[in-house]
Amino acid sequence: MLTSFRSFPFRNIPHSLNRFFTVLAFESSADDTCAAVVTSDRQILSNVVIRQNDLVERYGGINPAAAVLAHQANLPIAAKRALTEANINMSDVDGIAFTRGPGMGVCLSTTLNAAKTLAATLDKPLVGVHHMQAHALTALLTTPTHKPNGQMNAAYPRFPYLTLLVSGGHTQIVLAKSVNSFGIMATTLDESIGRTIDKVSRILQIEWANMSPGSALEKFCLRPEEDIPTDKFVPFTPVMPGRLAFSYSALHSHVDRVVKLNGGIENFTFANKLALARIFQNAAFGQLEEKLRLAVEDCEKRGIKVGHLVVSGGVASNMSLRERLKASLAVSNNTSIEAVFPPIQLCTDNAAMVGWASMHRFLAGDHDDYTINPRSKWSIEDLETES
Structure with missing residues (x-):
């Protein structure tokens, strides 16, 4: 187990839906191939990141053709490791999340296709996540809500x-x-x-x-x-x-x-x-x-x-x-x-943040259709009008 922060108060979620939920998440918006398992009580059961630093150095930056081939080779490995390290199997997964955008289109498509295929064949709900939204909400996953003495933690971010x-x-x-x-x-x-x-x-x-x-x-x-x-x-x-x-x-x-x-x-x-x-x-x-x-x-x-x-x-x-x-x-x-x-380790691209950013939608029963496509250009401001 990488880390555990419990008792996160989900707000604006119907009480009947406020239940334990486990998400398998994927991220491949740029040059890192990521898979993670995150739960609704703020446990990161696994967080696997396979980097392409050697390819980036060889090409002097991210080469889309080389990056997508590496994603295709690395994603099965990352997914298997994520489940193994979390000590679960697919029957224990309640939902599947992935980075829908923004990012490099060909790279996004790797985890999108994997997530859609898994979700459809296993009859699991699916949620596509905005990459920058995931970064913006990571601190809500990693910052303890309370101090060891039981007092509220002033460092826990409150909206706005x-x-x-x-x-x-x-x-x-x-x-x-x-x-x-x-x-x-x-x-x-x-x-x-x-x-x-x-x-x-x-x-x-x-x-x-x-x-x-x-x-x-x-x-x-x-x-x-x-x-x-x-x-x-x-x-x-x-x-x-x-x-x-x-x-x-x-x-x-x-x-x-x-x-x-x-x-x-x-x-x-x-x-x-x-x-x-x-x-x-x-x-x-x-x-x-x-x-x-x-x-x-x-x-x-x-x-x-x-x-x-x-x-x-x-x-x-x-x-x-x-x-x-x-x-x-x-x-x-x-x-x-x-x-x-x-x-x-959760500032750079990772799938744990993607799983967490999807959680409020899963708990509210708000899922994406299996025909969902990637969005390489996607403003974070559009989330409010699209929800």
């Missing part, structure tokens, strides 16, 4: 709360009003922070060592060397100051220009490469801090009382970012907003 979704596909600040009602307050106008970090990791030729590009950059920036000259490089300019929107393409372009102006990365000393990596990471995270401050101010102007910030997505696994956001919230706001982070 702010969600900072930072991944390879998205950079958004979202106001979470309920399990299926979300309002986008800020989004990226070009590329995501995760994609930019990956590109800069490649430009600087940082050794990945079977890690993701983002994890490799994080580890590189944490090198113990402190006496690193930074005055050699032109500093990053603030991005759209005062505007509640993100833009990250300029950051990786800035790094690319600096490298080319200095004759290529092969002409960089270790110290200069480390300095540039740190300056970039500081600028990337600084933009998140500034836009988050604007979002909090906007909520205050609109009279929306927000007590929590949930940070999720692959980039949220960066420990430096976590510390910076906590410090930023502590010093920049008159109101008390607590930052909440899921465990690192």
Whole structure:
């Protein structure tokens, strides 16, 4: 058993349907093949993730054709492991969930077809989940509702709360009003922070060592060397100051220009490469801090009382970012907003979050038809009108 948090109060669910429920969930929206078993009393019985870091490094990014072949090879393994580690079989599964979108269409189709086939042949209910909704609700699964002494846990997120979704596909600040009602307050106008970090990791030729590009950059920036000259490089300019929107393409372009102006990365000393990596990471995270401050101010102007910030997505696994956001919230706001982070292994793509995001629909008897199709483009705001 990976983790267990009991006594989650399902709200707005008919009492007759508030029963124990077990979900087998799948996720394949990008380059990770995932399967998990999650229960309605907040137990993660298994959480299997098979990564494609070797393929990403070989192709310099996610290659759709190679990724879908890897998903097809890995999914049966992940599904079998998920059931084995959960110590259950398919007769113990009450429902099947999968990531419907957004994501790469060919990758989404792998788990969609597997989930539909299993559900139809075994006569199980089926739910397709919004990927970013799953990230936004993960903290409701992983944060204890009560302290050991029985008191309510103040860190448990209550609606409405702010969600900072930072991944390879998205950079958004979202106001979470309920399990299926979300309002986008800020989004990226070009590329995501995760994609930019990956590109800069490649430009600087940082050794990945079977890690993701983002994890490799994080580890590189944490090198113990402190006496690193930074005055050699032109500093990053603030991005759209005062505007509640993100833009990250300029950051990786800035790094690319600096490298080319200095004759290529092969002409960089270790110290200069480390300095540039740190300056970039500081600028990337600084933009998140500034836009988050604007979002909090906007909520205050609109009279929306927000007590929590949930940070999720692959980039949220960066420990430096976590510390910076906590410090930023502590010093920049008159109101008390607590930052909440899921465990690192549940920030990156996983199927446990997908199973949990499906739970309220299963318990309410709200299922999808077996003819459901993937949605590679899908706004999180559409969930409220479609429910």
